[in-house]
Amino acid sequence: MRTPPEAFAARRARLAARLGGAPALVCAGRPSARNFPANRYPFRASSHFLWLVGDASPGAALLFDEGRATLFVEPAAPDAALWHGQQPSPEALGRALGLEVRPLAALDDALASRRDLVATLAPIDPATAAELQLRLRRPIATAETTRVAGPDATLADAMVELRLVHDDWAVDQLRQAAAVTVEAHLAGLRATRPGATEAEVAAAMEHAIARHAMTTSYASIVTVHGEVLHQERRDGTVAAGDLLLADVGAETQEGWAGDVTRVWPAASRFSPTQRAIYDVVLEAQRAAIAAVRPGTRYRTVHETAAHAIVAGLHALGIFRATSSVADLAARGAHALFFPHGIGHLLGLDVHDMEDLGDRAGYAPGRERPSRFGDAYLRLDRDLAPGMCVTIEPGFYQVPAILDDPARVGPFADDLDRGELAKFADVRGIRIEDDVLVGAHGAVVLTAAMPKTPDEIERLVAERPQAATPLGARTRAPGHDL
Numbered sequence: 001m002r003t004p005p006e007a008f009a010a011r012r013a014r015l016a017a018r019l020g021g022a023p024a025l026v027c028a029g030r031p032s033a034r035n036f037p038a039n040r041y042p043f044r045a046s047s048h049f050l051w052l053v054g055d056a057s058p059g060a061a062l063l064f065d066e067g068r069a070t071l072f073v074e075p076a077a078p079d080a081a082l083w084h085g086q087q088p089s090p091e092a093l094g095r096a097l098g099l100e101v102r103p104l105a106a107l108d109d110a111l112a113s114r115r116d117l118v119a120t121l122a123p124i125d126p127a128t129a130a131e132l133q134l135r136l137r138r139p140i141a142t143a144e145t146t147r148v149a150g151p152d153a154t155l156a157d158a159m160v161e162l163r164l165v166h167d168d169w170a171v172d173q174l175r176q177a178a179a180v181t182v183e184a185h186l187a188g189l190r191a192t193r194p195g196a197t198e199a200e201v202a203a204a205m206e207h208a209i210a211r212h213a214m215t216t217s218y219a220s221i222v223t224v225h226g227e228v229l230h231q232e233r234r235d236g237t238v239a240a241g242d243l244l245l246a247d248v249g250a251e252t253q254e255g256w257a258g259d260v261t262r263v264w265p266a267a268s269r270f271s272p273t274q275r276a277i278y279d280v281v282l283e284a285q286r287a288a289i290a291a292v293r294p295g296t297r298y299r300t301v302h303e304t305a306a307h308a309i310v311a312g313l314h315a316l317g318i319f320r321a322t323s324s325v326a327d328l329a330a331r332g333a334h335a336l337f338f339p340h341g342i343g344h345l346l347g348l349d350v351h352d353m354e355d356l357g358d359r360a361g362y363a364p365g366r367e368r369p370s371r372f373g374d375a376y377l378r379l380d381r382d383l384a385p386g387m388c389v390t391i392e393p394g395f396y397q398v399p400a401i402l403d404d405p406a407r408v409g410p411f412a413d414d415l416d417r418g419e420l421a422k423f424a425d426v427r428g429i430r431i432e433d434d435v436l437v438g439a440h441g442a443v444v445l446t447a448a449m450p451k452t453p454d455e456i457e458r459l460v461a462e463r464p465q466a467a468t469p470l471g472a473r474t475r476a477p478g479h480d481l
């Protein structure tokens, strides 16, 4: 279902109430050129703008002034109807959106008397930043600069407060994103077989998303090298003993994100060592999800998972029996194998509102931990009903960590390299779900995607044996490689 105009009107009214009549300008942004000006990346408006307006044309700007919202849009170019089809008039657009719509050229006049008071949000594209700088006649930070102050900070804090807790329409969108994300993972599992390429599996997954006229919410990770945390290559071939890690999410037409990671064996079964480590990660995820409830500090959820990883590896003998789990956990031993945070906010952005730096992820007065691994924790707020987060523990054998004396040295007496070597067929495992904070605990939006080893092996066994992987070339007889 599409979010109706009245939902956006209600959101604008809530922001206007928080602004108390103070002027603020929220820009949609502009597309970026890919390799020459006329060849552009697909336009994707600012999430703040999408939250407030829904529909977005490049260059549009929403002005709040004395509690009233007005949308300023660029008039269609004379030849727009030729290249892009008939364009709605400002009046028709205004009726569809339930907003007063005026030409962008009138924005400067509307700002004139109070230009120095107008708050804005740092845009992510340089063209919009430059345009705002001219309009407001002051320096405009790009999105990397998060230490904004004054009216800009007030606006940013208001947006964070409103977008942290999802309304029913947002939850409906997140459920749609979750459902299609699950379809993509099932398609990926079915397309995987020894000899397939990572690209074939990725294509099957993205096909499942594209057929809903949706996009991916971030660059898909589909790899047999799960230990490369953000592996962007997909030119590898899947071998029989490999685990395939897929971190792929759908983005709805309105811009809401899904974000799921699953791992499945290329051949029919997990090896005993792969299953043992998989179970450790799964138990860490189960414990972390069980910790999600209103009032829980997210850092505690992270620490719950970190403790479970240490305990699981200790039970497998990777950490020596002579070391204590409590002591290892206190010293941060998890980061040798689980060097990232347990998750992040999820919403219109896959890392929701990260354009505002840590302003959204970290409650006032809280700072990122300084210790290696924990420093990558993107969220430390007290959970509240309506928040949506990911829960994504992992286990990775990263050479950059395990070969680094500075990282491993403090645990030299705890780590049993001989035992670890037995798990050489496990390079990287991550299990990630999208979790809504409900009144009484976690609601896993992506629960339809199986994750126990038995369920996954059953799905692998059911996959079509003879089918050609999507997009694979059919080779002529006699020309087999």
Ligand SMILES: [Mn+2]
Binding pocket: 259, 343, 344, 390, 392, 432
């Ligand atoms: Mn994630």
